[in-house]
Amino acid sequence: MTIPYGRQDINEQDIQAVVDVLKSDWLTQGPTIPRFEEAVASHCGGKYAIAVTNATSALHIACLALGVGPGDVVWTSPNTFVASSNCALYCGATVDFVDIDARTYNMSVEKLREKLVLAESKGRLPKVVIPVHFAGQSCEMREIKALADQYGFRIIEDASHAIGGRYLGEPVGNCRYSDIVIFSFHPVKIITTAEGGMAVTNNPELDVRLRLFRSHGITRDTELMVGKSAGAWDYEQIALGYNYRMTDIHAALGVSQMNRxxxxxxxxxxxxxxxxxxxxxxxxxxxxxxxxxxxxxxxxxxxxxxxxxxxxxxxxxxxxxxxxxxxxxxxxxxxxxxxxxxxxxxxxxxxxxxxxxxxxxxxxxxxxxxxxxxxxxxxxxxxxxxx
Missing domain, CATH: 3.90.1150.10 (Aspartate Aminotransferase, domain 1)
Known part of the structure; x- marks a missing residue:
């Protein structure tokens, strides 16, 4: 018998949840998406959750929402999948890395502190730091947040491995020590939507930006539109966004998996x-x-x-x-x-x-x-x- 290093766990309830969506009127952009977002936000204690196609797209729009662009520097861990750093390159930024702690395999707080001191002396501080919760164990976010307050950078937690984990007695994903938290729902992760990701934030402005970048930069919200709406059919593109929307089929599997x-x-x-x-x-x-x-x-x-x-x-x-x-x-x-x-x-x-x-x-x-x-x-x- 072959034993893989990781695999999904799908039961009859998961299958039925997907079948129910397939028989419904909504295969995409329907009511199951907000149900899944609410389930994740409720578990984590975060205010807003934005479901997307995968964690890579979530990292990309997180960088965009924080204004990462040409001339900016983003730091992350070298002990991660390439998506944790590629997301900054997509935005035209420069990437650098902070070595890991020999015990936790996560970003070293001491190495980060040393690198920040040197970067400040050169006038080249990072705009965003992306700590990665390797293998499901949270980074030392309290200490990293203290450095963010001191040196003025923003934080994206790459928690692709870590939904269901806890830090200082609280769920990973509550954004207590970060601007945005990212989850992955690939089949080998803790729960799966087949392919899928989520960005969680407590900031209402970031929530708006993340949703815009998820869906072509388009809005039907009259409060966000530049001109007066011509009617219920009208929409405006107010940013350059992407088609990173999760389908209701994937979200249905996610809702069911969250129960376990x-x-x-x-x-x-x-x-x-x-x-x-x-x-x-x-x-x-x-x-x-x-x-x-x-x-x-x-x-x-x-x-x-x-x-x-x-x-x-x-x-x-x-x-x-x-x-x-x-x-x-x-x-x-x-x-x-x-x-x-x-x-x-x-x-x-x-x-x-x-x-x-x-x-x-x-x-x-x-x-x-x-x-x-x-x-x-x-x-x-x-x-x-x-x-």
Whole structure:
């Protein structure tokens, strides 16, 4: 039996929710979209939620809503998928990175502080910083927000991995320490809409801008229109936007999945606890959890240690895949990608992220993973590592 590193959990209620929409009058731009947005906002404690096609489009319009453009600088983590930095490039801005903390694998607050001091001396402070909640564990947002207040940058939380997670006892996504929070609903994430994303904010002006950029920059709101409306059919394009609208079909799956969000997270945490106990005596690194956080465990990355960790990682990776445990690696540091090296980045720029990448393997972690399959994974890792 093949065991993937992640997969969706779809039940009959999810299927029926989608079928109900397919039989309705609204396949897109209908009432299920606001229902899904309300469900996410209610869970997080955020005021406004804007559903979009995927987290990449959510990151893009978040940058646009904050006015990111040519001449601006955006900083993010190198330990992430390329979308976290690409979104700034879409806007014509310049991207830079802040190295990660060796324990949490998230953006290092100390490295951020040091980089800000240097940037201020050069008159080149970032307009926006995008911390990434890697694997489902929140960054140290209180400290990052304090630096934002001191140095005047805005914050987009890339919480693509982290819906259902908590920070300082509160849900990730409440925007207490940021301007906008982004979620992803890809099939391997905590909940899925097949493809989909969400931007959450507490700022009513950002809510208006995000909705405009989601849908071509078009409005029917007479208070936003430049001229007088000619009638109920009339609309105006008042910004250059995109077609980033989620369909009601996808939203219906999201509404149904939200009913099981806590169940999914509890199961992932139980699996993480099981892995922690079973793997603790092996010569590998396990994901450390900051006491201020409660991860949703989108990923469970182990690290192969030792002087030849990269070779060891490859050997363990190959052994696990050979027995149909489809482990993965998250992520090749963004600055080492060929496209980013053409922009001037080089191997060695962010050594902690590079070291983590050389050691990391993401092992199976998803709510539908059975206890028997978890035992199979544990035994296979033990054999591969000891071998």
């Amino acid at each position: 969000l806590e169940e999914f997270c509890e199961r992932r945490r139980a699996l993480a606890a099981r892995y922690n106990e079973a793997l603790k005596d092996l010569p590998i690194g396990l994901p450390w959890q900051h006491p201020d956080t409660e991860s949703s465990f989108h990923l469970y990355p182990i690290r192969c240690l030792g002087s030849n960790a990269s070779d060891g990682r490859r050997a363990v990776f190959d052994k696990l895949r050979a027995v149909d445990i489809i482990v993965n690696v998250h992520y090749r540091p963004v600055h080492t990608q060929p496209y980013y090296q053409k922009l001037g980045f080089a191997v060695g720029d962010f050594p902690v992220a590079e070291q983590f990448y050389s050691q990391a393997i993401s092992i199976p972690m998803f709510a539908a993973l059975s206890d028997d399959s978890a035992i199979t994974v544990i035994n296979a890792i033990s054999s591969a590592v000891r071998g």
